[in-house]
Amino acid sequence: MTSRAAVMAIDVGGSGIRGAFQSADARGSADVARTEYELDAAYTHTDLADTITGATTTAITLQPPATTLTAIAISSRGVASLVAQPHALAQQLAHTTGCPVTIVADAVAAHEGCLGGMPGIVSAVGTGCITLGTNTNGSLIRAGGWGPLYDDHGSGFWIGAQALSRAVRFAEEIPTPHAEPHALLHAAEARFGAVDDWPAAIYPHGDGVSRIAAFAATVAELAASGDSAAREIVDEAAEHVAAAIISCARRGAATRVALTGGVARSQVFCDAVERAVLAQAHLLSDPESVQWHRSTGTPLDGALILAHRTAQQTVTTHPGLAWSSSPTRR
Template identity: 30%
Template sequence: MRKTEIVAIDGGGTKTLLLRVRPDATIALCRKAGGSNPFDVPDWRSVVAGLMADQQANLAAAAFGMAGFGESGRLSRELEETLASLCPAPHSIHNDVDMACRGAFLNRPGILLLSGTGSMAWGVGEDGETARVGGWGSLFGDEGSAYWIGRLALARFSQCLDGRVENESGFVSRFSALHGWPEETVLCSAALQEWYANLDEVRPSVAALALDIGRFAEQGCLVSRDIVTQAAQALARHVHALRHRLNGQILPWSYAGGTMRNPMLREALAKECGAPQAPGLPPIGGAVLVAAELAGWDVGTHFIAQLAASLEAAGLG
């Protein structure tokens, strides 16, 4: 039987997405699961294996954009071994931000700034040279990420509760209402500690707060606005560093990740780095392009346009 479909996976810290795509760039299958970053998810193999179940038949090629790949020799080898066992077809593995950059710029030069659960930037220069900054993890990096924003918000919340900083624009009342906590200081402090003690997965839970902080900022909350501004400044340093490292080229930049859906954050970044270029394809699109090329398909303008339309129709644009 002629093998006529490809598989693409985008594996991040919070979620993992699999697409099976036909030669006409239409989507045959879409599957979603939890995060698969081996630095954060001990059971990442089961996540990927569950997505790849029954995907070997009629498979021409596959491409995997995996968080953590290339960042640890041991984990990268484990990713290679696991994916080889799950996918006997020709396949390619890249860091998830590298894959997102390929999708955003359609394999052309540029800088992709990703802020999701973690943060990192990947750049490709005019001469084809690549470089990356950030992606150091939550212990001493990931500045400007959703987890970083959530952690900073929790710190400011606790400081407001005990009086170390001013409770500006009702930050405590907004944050308390978000969780259904009482506003009275002693009771609220106890509710915060109880919430933390009962978290099953700390990073995703804390990262999820970033969406609400962005919403509070748009509503005029000064504490939230300050947090968003700090995040933008931290993320802008990624872009500046990559432009410097790639021979001082003022490369265009684009974005990916849930944190970047915040218009206030993107506006602040535009003031620091210039207006961003809208991504040509979302991160999973980069993995589709790599798999399609590996399968020998023509990935010209028509294929890319159809793929963009397919992703948009599937709610993945």
């Protein structure tokens, strides 16, 4: 039986681990059939590097018959901060699997999935916020994504934190230049209890950032209903995201633009970002060059595209975002 060349992609996400095989001839086309699978939670370890290693080892056992694996691409949340040496992990996996391996941050795979591998700019707006741009050379251009302590402007956490901050100052009758957040205060009390109870509801659980970020959906709903205080926050968040998009474009990224992530499910937020980008487009050499792209592509789709590039040796690496290694030839 003749063996067919295939590539493998894995996406280690917050809700599970998914993977896919596809013929190497597909070159990342979404129109070519692929074999998808989900890995059981038993393969998830406390250590992210162990999770990635275990998922890869297990996935290979699911390889379709009569195929030869030519490349692997792995997308993972937290890989830059939770894996001590991502490049060393890629080297280890390349050695054990015998084929080239690329490991990327989930934002990179989301970018590729959103744009179908085309150059452009994607803002991933969820709990955090990172904007990545690419040009025709495949180079990665980054804006943001440095975490909640000093960045992630416009993210779900930023929106939730702004809402709570303005609500608590309003409750304490501290004057601010913002619209009075009556509805935000009531919504926050419904979610977290009385203002005095907020610290206990948020801080001791180890997931305070996520808890605050989850409140962003409520803020967006209030904004959509016409609440002026919530709308102010959403508009300010949109201006931050738009500034990151414009930054990537000014540094050479193609101006095909898309939004992804949990916050981007809000139409009022997406509309606000589009308005903000239009308002800031005068900073570009061609203000009319921005083209908005709608896509349902997933990080797994993006990982498959990167797996094909890995096989073709055309994948682009980037410190903190993408690492690639080939097996050592003896």
